[in-house]
Amino acid sequence: MKRFIGFIQKEFYHILRDRRSLFILFGMPIVQVLLFGFAITNEINNVDIAILDHSKDATTKEIIAKISASKYFSIKQVIDNEASIEKVFKKGKIKAVLNFEKDFSKKLITDNKATIQILTDATDPNTANTISNYTTSILKNYQQDLNRGIQLSYQIEPKVRLAYNPELKSVFMFVPGVMTVILMLVSAMMTSISITREKELGTMEILLVSPLKPFQVIIGKVVPYILLAVINAIVIILLSLFVFKMPVQGSFMLLGAESILFIINALSLGILISTIASSQQTAMMASLMGLMLPVILLSGFIFPISSMPLPLQILSNIIPAKWFIIIIKGIMLKGVGLNFIWKETLILIGMTLFFITISIKKYKIRLE
Template identity: 55%
Template sequence: MKQFFEFVKKECFHIFRDRRTLIILFGMPVVLIVLFGFAITNEIRHARIAVLDQSKDALSQGLIRKITASAYFDLTENLRSEKDIMPAFRKGDIRMVVVIPANFARDFVRERKASVQLLADASDPNTSSTLINYINAIILQYQQEKTGVRNLPLTISPEVRMVFNPALKSVFLFVPGVMTLILMLVCAMMTSITITREKELGTMEILLVSPLRPVLVIAGKVVPYVLLSFVIAIIILVLGAGIFGMPLKGSLWLLLGACGLFCLTALSLGILISSVTNSQQTAMMISMMGLLLPTILLSGFVYPIESMPVPLQILSNIFPAKWFIIILKDIMLKGSDLRHIALPMGVLAGMTVFFLAVSLRKFKTRLS
């Protein structure tokens, strides 16, 4: 075991001697946090919503049909009481809850003024703002159809409430995305390039005939990047909290545990890439095309997954970044516990086991 720790120590010294790599690794989180601190508004379709209809009259049912008839919203759940609202949000299945109060039709006809409460999940501020604009336009159109008057003030008055991110700070979306991107780059890309470089230079064979077992050789290569990833994750959290006021409503230990699991998933991907490639250039191209671009485009980091075509929505499920971003937003913004994030954590754990098993099989095949 002493030989293993000496090997890890040697790898750490090797990393810290390369100043250009250190500047990139530690400078990249700062640069990306600043660059991605601005919002990108995109068209959204088929956003999942829930409805709490306390009136249950013809007018309220007509409004619900009007909302769900558009291409922007899909009704996934009818709630029974206000107590069901926050659990519905925490499950992560819906983007908005529409609350229609009791006596909705009576207030509309007699008082000429009725209210509708809109609760949007503002953990993704750009999406929530867009959905609020969509539904306000639908409500206005529905009112005009019922009254036939276009110049009167709104008879149905929406009462908007943003949950989890009342100030609609776009950085609350981009901090988890940047953390995911950085950890994927450091763990997967750097690991695949490092191991492939040893194979390309012919030093991997020398390491494999050393007293250390092959598994410990690979572990010694990746342990420094695990430690480095944790340091970078903490830097991103400190920057997000100190500069932009990024909250942490959930457990810090649960968040760190999720970061550790994602690091293992990314490392297993890096090992898998290195096991099927023989050159650094090939490993870098596979990492860029197979990991970096999907992390940006298919994880919900920049573009809402709901606005993508169905085949891309299905394809996004195979990329770890999507599940890690869900975990980060649930813990940091919603204060979710392990019970609420069990599914994405389980998916990441399953991916890790699968990638490691395939990598080990490929590795043994190359040795034989």
């Protein structure tokens, strides 16, 4: 046991003396969460739009006023012919143009129908989509106001409720994702680098020719990083609680336990990488390409898995991060207990055991 503690003490010396890595280790999660929370978002705010109003009557004025009053849009320009639409889009500032047809009010009364054309700049498809959704919903509201008190026959009124994230805050989606990425990075990349560094320096030779058992070396390497990763997880959760006011509906205990499970999963992956990689550089590339990219692209962190092509959907099942994201979204946003996420938890446990078994089997008691 004394040997083991001595080993862990040495690991902490390495970590604490490498100021640059330490800074990245603790600075990165904070920067990433803030970045995703504030800067990279699917919400729109004060989007510049232009109005092309061919009728200029009471109804169009009322609609324009409503749109202008919403915090989503700010009317930057009023144009008077179709030809200008192209021009304003090309300038790039204006992201959408609302085109009211001629005699809007009159048509609405006589034909019961009038048309507004919503033109969006779809060079950024996400924003364009959101803009059109928002304008449509403003128009629908207005229509309901108009129809109030009037008896209409056969009307279906869809009532949408956005459960668990009523304001559609994207930070709710990013926090679980960022946490997954950070935990993966700290655990897998850092352990694999720290093991391969010993190989590169030649100190692994001395460790092998010593009474230390392989599992002692592995566990000794892993323990400090479990601690670091847990600290990171806590920092991220605190940030999301207090900076983004993101609630944690479920149990903190369960959240902690699942996080530790995922950390161990990532660590075992890191060890697996280090048994294959011979240099720090290879270990880093393997972690970045082999772990980070799938975690970001295929875990449902940014792109919804359900809209991926089938082969990718199948592939996404082998990515531990996918299951962890489902688990923490469940706990944080829906407040579910283990009875709802036991399946995902079991999958993670299974994967972890699998990785650990392989890495112990692959761990070399000799140099080749």
